[in-house]
Amino acid sequence: xxxxxxxxxPAGSAAASSRDRLIAAAQQLYWEQGVSSTTxxxxxxxxxxxxxxxxxxxxxxxxxxxxxxxxxxxDALATAEGELTSGSPARERLIQYLTRPRDALAGCRVGRLTxxxxxxxxxxxxxPVRQYFRRLIALVQDVFAELPGMDEGGSRRRAxxxxxxxxxxxxxxxxxxEPAALDSAVSGFVDVLxxxxxxx
Amino acid sequence: xxxxxxxxxPAGSAAASSRDRLIAAAQQLYWEQGVSSTTxxxxxxxxxxxxxxxxxxxxxxxxxxxxxxxxxxxDALATAEGELTSGSPARERLIQYLTRPRDALAGCRVGRLTxxxxxxxxxxxxxPVRQYFRRLIALVQDVFAELPGMDEGGSRRRAxxxxxxxxxxxxxxxxxxEPAALDSAVSGFVDVLxxxxxxx
Numbered sequence: 565x566x567x568x569x570x571x572x573x574p575a576g577s578a579a580a581s582s583r584d585r586l587i588a589a590a591q592q593l594y595w596e597q598g599v600s601s602t603t604x605x606x607x608x609x610x611x612x613x614x615x616x617x618x619x620x621x622x623x624x625x626x627x628x629x630x631x632x633x634x635x636x637x638x639d640a641l642a643t644a645e646g647e648l649t650s651g652s653p654a655r656e657r658l659i660q661y662l663t664r665p666r667d668a669l670a671g672c673r674v675g676r677l678t679x680x681x682x683x684x685x686x687x688x689x690x691x692p693v694r695q696y697f698r699r700l701i702a703l704v705q706d707v708f709a710e711l712p713g714m715d716e717g718g719s720r721r722r723a724x725x726x727x728x729x730x731x732x733x734x735x736x737x738x739x740x741x742e743p744a745a746l747d748s749a750v751s752g753f754v755d756v757l758x759x760x761x762x763x764x
Numbered sequence: 765x766x767x768x769x770x771x772x773x774p775a776g777s778a779a780a781s782s783r784d785r786l787i788a789a790a791q792q793l794y795w796e797q798g799v800s801s802t803t804x805x806x807x808x809x810x811x812x813x814x815x816x817x818x819x820x821x822x823x824x825x826x827x828x829x830x831x832x833x834x835x836x837x838x839d840a841l842a843t844a845e846g847e848l849t850s851g852s853p854a855r856e857r858l859i860q861y862l863t864r865p866r867d868a869l870a871g872c873r874v875g876r877l878t879x880x881x882x883x884x885x886x887x888x889x890x891x892p893v894r895q896y897f898r899r900l901i902a903l904v905q906d907v908f909a910e911l912p913g914m915d916e917g918g919s920r921r922r923a924x925x926x927x928x929x930x931x932x933x934x935x936x937x938x939x940x941x942e943p944a945a946l947d948s949a950v951s952g953f954v955d956v957l958x959x960x961x962x963x964x
Contacts, residue, residue, distance in 0.1 A: 597881060671879070678939040679871070679879035681797060690941075697939045718955060724936065724945060725929060725952030732932030736924065739878040739897045741890075745924060752925030755918060756956050 583621045585611040590632035595673050599629050599689070600682035630688055636673050637696040648703045654710040661704065662726060662754060668737035668746035675731045701727050729753050783821045785811040790832035795873045799829050799889070800882035830888055836873050837896040848903045854910040861904065862926060862954060868937035868946035875931045901927050929953045 589611035593602040604625065608618055622628035647661040666672075674696050683689045701723045708719035708726075733746030789811035793802040804825065808818055822828035847861040866872075874896050883889045901923045908919035908926075933946030 601881060675935050675939070676879055678935055679876055681801060684938075693939055694941065697936060701936075718952075721948050721952030721955055723952070724933075724948035725950075725956065728932030728936050728946075728949035729925060729929050729953075730932065731935040732928030732930065733924075735875050735878055735931040735935070736897060736901075736928050738884075739875070739893055741894065746928075748921050748924035749928035750925075752918075752921030752923070753929075753953075753956075755921055756925065756953075759959075 582611075582613045582617045586613050586618060586621055586628065587632050587635055589613075590628050591636050591673070594629075594632060594636070595670060595676070598680050598682075599633075599677070600680060626686070626688070629686075630692075633677065633683075633689055633692050637692045640674050641696060641699055644700055644703060648707050654707050657707050658704070658726070658757070659754060661707075662730070662750050666730070666734070666746060668734060668743045669741070671734045671738055672731060675734060697727065726753070782811075782813045782817045786813050786818060786821055786828065787832045787835055789813075790828050791836050791873070794829075794832060794836070795870060795876070798880050798882075799833075799877070800880060826886070826888070829886075830892075833877065833883075833889055833892050837892045840874050841896060841899055844900055844903060848907050854907050857907050858904070858926070858957070859954060861907075862930070862950050866930070866934070866946060868934060868943045869941070871934045871938055872931060875934060897927065926953070 586607060589607045590602065593606055593610060604615070604618060607613075607628065608615060611618075618628075622631065643664075644661060647664065648657050650657055650660070652660065674693055677683045677689070677693050683693065701720075704726050705719045705723035708714055708722045709716070711719075714722075729749055730746075733749035736745040736749060737743055739745075786807060789807050790802065793806055793810060804815070804818060807813075807828065808815060811818075818828075822831065843864075844861060847864065848857050850857055850860070852860065874893055877883045877889070877893050883893065901920075904926050905919045905923035908914055908922045909916070911919075914922075929949055930946075933949035936945040936949060937943055939945075
């Protein structure tokens, strides 16, 4: 609607920055309260961007959700990739990925999307989440595969276990309202990995 | 409201059975679509119980949610307790608990509640979920503690890891739309446990 549009926004970098602020606000709100509960009004409040600009960049809520989830997934993968493909020995890289400090009570920014009906029912929102986990498991599997004597099935199964462990640690921390639950789960897994006679 | 009440229901066992059917319907719907999305109308349709009886047994949605979550938690704990306290050797009991067939794509009936804002915001609904995970972790810890040479911290951390792994396996199966993901994660964890030199 024309009377909802604000035209007080310059084109170019300032416009790009409104778009980025809208995405950053959506990411934050999705993390805190989920996609379906997030209203355009909240996105405007958190971003400080006006309604005209919101509807200019994202005519529908779905388009904002797609853009915000894409950025969340890209950021999360970049972090994991940095840890898992660094120059350190394979075992250290695994430990670094597993023990990275995480905001356990807030939940995984990507993982929590898998429990949202709004996301589950929407292939365009689901697909980046699926790609995230596929890529993350592949990255972790490549590191396990570097360990001597590890066959493909073994590295694949251990990668699923490692990625599942982090996701489940978030679930436990949230369920118990206990930030340390994720740490305990990670430490238990690292204990077992350290004792694993199949690993060097 | 008086005109919403049906009085065509006998007292005693039939009334108890309406209550049970309402709870069973709520459990099923919460599992499929979450607590907040479940309407009284859906509960009536799935249970085949009328509106008068619904409001007689559960004057408010919150009371039905409390009752249904309590039954879900009790059932899930009874299953885990059966596996974890059977007469088998400790290692076999752990494997039995970990490898039990699970409907991976549907998600954990209890775990999925931890991502629902409606549940998170409500202490009376949250508390049974918290009790479930506390009790489950304690049960698993007791089994790890039976293994020779295991200290308290070691069994506690491994219990968090085992319970987290199952929860995270559900997250992966749902995220990837891949029923086998949970199995892969469990197999990877069992591989590592089997190789754990700290375990007999």
